[in-house]
Amino acid sequence: LPDGTELTGVADDQGNYTIDLPGNKKFNGGEQLKVTSTDPSGNKSDEKVIDVKDTTPPVAPTVSEVTSESPQVSGTAEAGSTVKVELPDGTELTGVADDQGNYTIDLPSNKKFNGGESIKVTST
Numbered sequence: 001l002p003d004g005t006e007l008t009g010v011a012d013d014q015g016n017y018t019i020d021l022p023g024n025k026k027f028n029g030g031e032q033l034k035v036t037s038t039d040p041s042g043n044k045s046d047e048k049v050i051d052v053k054d055t056t057p058p059v060a061p062t063v064s065e066v067t068s069e070s071p072q073v074s075g076t077a078e079a080g081s082t083v084k085v086e087l088p089d090g091t092e093l094t095g096v097a098d099d100q101g102n103y104t105i106d107l108p109s110n111k112k113f114n115g116g117e118s119i120k121v122t123s124t
Contacts, residue, residue: 001021001025001033002031002032002033003025005022005025007019007020007021007022011037027052028052028054029052029053029054029055029056030051030052030054031051031052032049032050032051032052033049033050033052034047034048034049034050035047035048035049035050036048057124058077058078058081058123058124059077059078060122060123061075061076061077061081061083061097061103061121061122061123062075062076062077063075063121066113066119067113067115068112068113068114068115070107070113071106071107071109072104072105072106072107073085073093073104073105073107073119073121074102074103074104074105075102075103075121076097076101076102076103077097077101077103077123078097078101078123079097079098079099079100079101080096080097080099081096081097081123081124082094082095082096082123082124083095083096083097083103083105083121083122083123084121084122084123084124085105085119085120085121086119086120086121086122087107087111087119088113088117088118088119089111091108091111093105093106093107093108097123
């Protein structure tokens with residue numbers, strides 16, 4: 001594991017194995033796991049490096065108040081996530097949350113809002 005912990009398991013007669021990761025170890029994605037195998041004679045294989053993938057969806061973004069005069073949509077989301085704004089007419093705008101989780105997406109100047117319209121904001 002990235003912290004130096006070693007886990008072991010035994011392959012079945014088909015060469016398949018499963019090694020459970022400890023529940024107290026949390027991964028964010030991007031960490032690397034190094035895997036080797038050793039045969040009964042003690043011969044060790046080359047190391048295989050596996051990148052941990054982040055499969056946890058981000059928490060829903062927050063959205064600052066948007067008024068009929070707002071030139072943009074802003075708020076917070078998971079740092080580095082892609083934020084999508086869907087306008088009432090189906091137009092989709094995207095941006096990326098910065099390393100602090102803040103995002104700002106400019107609204108098109110040709111789109112005018114009267115108030116009461118709904119916009120949808122998601123992040124991935």
